[in-house]
Amino acid sequence: MAGENYRTGAADGGEVLDLYEYAYLAGGERRVVESAIVSLVERGTLSLQAARLRTLDTERPRHPVELAVIAACPRSKRVQEVFEALGHCDEIDELARRLVLLGLVRNWGRRTTRAGRRRLAAAASGGSLPPHVLEGPAQLAPGPVRYGLLLTTPDGLGRTLRRMGKALDNESDHHATDGGFGDFGGGGGGGGGD
Secondary structure, X not given: OOOOOOEEOOOOOOOOEEXXXXXXXXXXXXXXXXXXXXXXXXXXXXXXXXOEEEEOOOOOOOOHHHHHHHHHOOOOEEHHXXXXXXXXXXXXXXXXXXXXXXXXXXXXXXXXXXXXXXXXXXXXXXXXXXXXXXXXXXXXXXXXXHHHHHOOOOHHHHHHHHHHHHHHHHHHHHHHXXXXXXXXXXXXOOOOOO
């Protein structure tokens, strides 16, 4: 995607939209940020390892959303922190305002209109959009970018959950060695009798 053209023509002859405007129609603000991260990683402007973004000194992006992503992670930053920082940034708000003016997004609640859904479907059927723009990062090939974008638990919580899972695994292994009955013995009487 180097030298990526951001504008994509519409099948219905309407206003030309760019990749990030289609991402907004498909999944809102978060999808815009996800798509910008993927584009920047693919071009070598960002590095995404272990759910942390790091800016590499290569190119200066031209798109305002990409510039906002770069500004949000001047040094190594957790992906979740970048999402939080760009939740309601001016660049994405401006993109949404343009879509409202085009009648593709409602002004209140910023939900995609019927015209916006038709426009997105036309672009999707034309094959001009990457699958991750339409469906999200789950459509990316397995690897650090997909993992980093899908992982949304904070670092500390993630480590705690992994330790708890290992502890539970160890505990279940311990119980499996004594017949799986713990301290209760192996018998069961259910008897009744007179």
